[in-house]
Amino acid sequence: QQSESGGVLGMLEVIDSDFARLESETTTDEEEAAAAYNKFMLESGGCGYHKGAEVCGSIAKKTDQVKAAEKLSKKKQSEMSKTEADCSDTQAELDSANEEYDKLKPVCIKPSVSVEERVAQREAEIDSLQQALEILDG
Numbered sequence: 001q002q003s004e005s006g007g008v009l010g011m012l013e014v015i016d017s018d019f020a021r022l023e024s025e026t027t028t029d030e031e032e033a034a035a036a037y038n039k040f041m042l043e044s045g046g047c048g049y050h051k052g053a054e055v056c057g058s059i060a061k062k063t064d065q066v067k068a069a070e071k072l073s074k075k076k077q078s079e080m081s082k083t084e085a086d087c088s089d090t091q092a093e094l095d096s097a098n099e100e101y102d103k104l105k106p107v108c109i110k111p112s113v114s115v116e117e118r119v120a121q122r123e124a125e126i127d128s129l130q131q132a133l134e135i136l137d138g
Contacts, residue, residue: 027071034067
């Protein structure tokens with residue numbers, strides 16, 4: 001069952017990476033096409049505003065700046081959502097580790113028997129072992 005879920009997760013990761021690559025390629029192609037169009041419109045004077053190439057170029061430049069800002073914003077939002085997901089996963093792991101630590105802490109740190117009781121138990125054990133040795137020796 002775990003290998004099946006790993007297969008599904010692996011498939012989803014491949015789909016995600018393919019989508020990211022395709023989105024990146026498409027965005028780059030669109031930007032190149034827009035730049036070529038703006039250049040053509042500037043050179044041909046066909047901006048449509050009939051105020052000259054300077055105004056048309058200014059509009060094209062502003063449009064490119066807005067598109068670049070939108071692209072950067074989308075990229076940052078994507079990075080932020082991925083970082084938030086990583087943070088929540090890490091927090092879940094930390095919570096799990098803290099729960100395990102809380103379970104183990106009393107066992108490892110606080111002995112259930114006081115020092116005096118342990119000393120008395122050791123002395124009793126040593127005495128019984130010496131008696132057993134005397135019986136065996138005979």
